[in-house]
Amino acid sequence: MDRRQFLAGVGAFAAAGCLGGDDPATTTSGTTAETTTRTTPTTRTTETTESTTTETTTETTTAEPDTDLERTCDGNPVPESVSAAWPQSYLDGANTGYRSDGSVPTEKPCVAWKREMPSRPLYSTVVTEDVVIKGGNGDHLRALDRVTGDLAWSTEDALVDTLSYVRWPQVADGTVYFSAHNGRTSDKHVYALDAATGESRWDVTLDDGSAIKTGFSLANGHVYLAAATEEPTVYALAPEDGSVAWRTTLSSAEVRVAGVPFGVDDELLCVPTGQADSGPGGVHALDPETGEKLWVADVGSVESAPTLGDDRVYVTRNSDYPLRALDKDTGEVVWRFETLNGTDGSPVLADGSVYYGTGDGEVYRLDAESGDPEWKYETETRIFNASPTVVGDTVLVGGDDNGGEPGLHAIDRSDGTRRWKFRTGTNVPGDAAVVGGVVYVSIGSYDAQPYTLALA
Secondary structure, eight states, X not given: OOHHHHHHHHHHHIIIIITSOOOTTOOSSOOOOOEEEEEEEEEEOOOSSSOOEEEEEEEEEEOOOSOSTTOBOSSXXXXXXXXXXXXXXXXXXXXXOEETTOOOOSSOOOXXXXXXXXXXXXXXXXXXXXXXXXXXXXXXXXXXXXXXXXXXXXXXXXXXXXXXXEEEEEEETTEEEEEEEETTTTEEEEEEEETTTOOEEEEEOOTTOOEEEEEEEEETTEEEEEXXXXXXXXXXXXXXXXXXXXXXXXXXXXXXXXSSOOEEOSSOEEEEEEEOTTOOOEEEEEOTTTOOEEEEEOOXXXXXXXXXXXXXXXXXXXXXXXXXXXXXXXXXXXXEEOOSSOOSSOOEEXXXXXXXXOTXXXXXXXXXXXXXXXXXXXXXXXXXXXXXXXXXXXXXXXXXXXXXXOEEEEEETTTOOEEEEEEOSSOOOSOOEEETTEEEEEEEETTEEEEEEEEO
């Protein structure tokens, strides 16, 4: 099918299928949480010479609240022990965002716990067997007890330094790795802490004095990151002590490394870059073991994490042709898919299909090899930074508070119909993590109280 024909006819498709599967308890527009009283006078005439009696009956109805945040669970359904974790953003180094053997609540979930966060949580949610780990904008890293949501530890207590811009924490072998701005040294550091206690294992700055960028990934026995220099450089650090295993300068031209995770598997390390001055934006592919340059895809600024499949690399942009599939061997564009607006969220990959959301609030499923559309879902709001998460037969995606009702959507993978929508009243800025059948997600904005939620 021609993509423009698909876009022209997609409204009818959405009306016929994608919007028809909401649960009966969900409304598609917010209502004011107040009690409405309606008074109906009725007159009854008594056949006496003394009086006529008028009775007034009052009917009271309560409007449905405009969020589901008070939809609390009876007891705590979060399992005490789990056999799997969600160790990093988008689940793995390739950023597939897909767990085949997990499960998601089949009906609109309840709130097992809700915890206020001191600053707006940024993007990823990491879940271990014990804790839920979140970083914030201008704040420390915090670990919440996975079962109760109580504070387990914080870098504010575990470290003497004041941290800010803590982003993209990732866990391996009981250690959480992340980069952050250190208020004492005014430098970006890489930290390694005990994931259960917050105890410091090591922290480093780069040995050549370069300023660490927020691009950050963990795979293949390396911690990968980029530094802002005259010629931006990618580093691979040893997870044991933070020593430099290799470094590679990306280009003699000036480029800006995007502040998102890289995409990495056994074959490629894909670094997203934006345009800076005359430098080309796109994707730089390196050998993950040696740092050798393999290819550059000059497709314009890429501000989202690349997703790696068996023979394709998938990238999104926030402008023209938002989704592209690149040949994994050469970086050449194999296909591209056009929508009205782009996104800074990343695509995810599951069983031969690509899922991604757009700034128009649309979620697409496409054939991963051809780029042909398979279905489209309307969130009726906007999706800016959130990326889908695919668990079992369900797609989860968050929407922002911009011209619509924000919330977390659960979509049937097979046909794109809605299973449920959990109304949050504020933005859902990142991807959800699912462990033990519980959905962990953060909500909030610069002008609304941020929370981390456990939904069951």
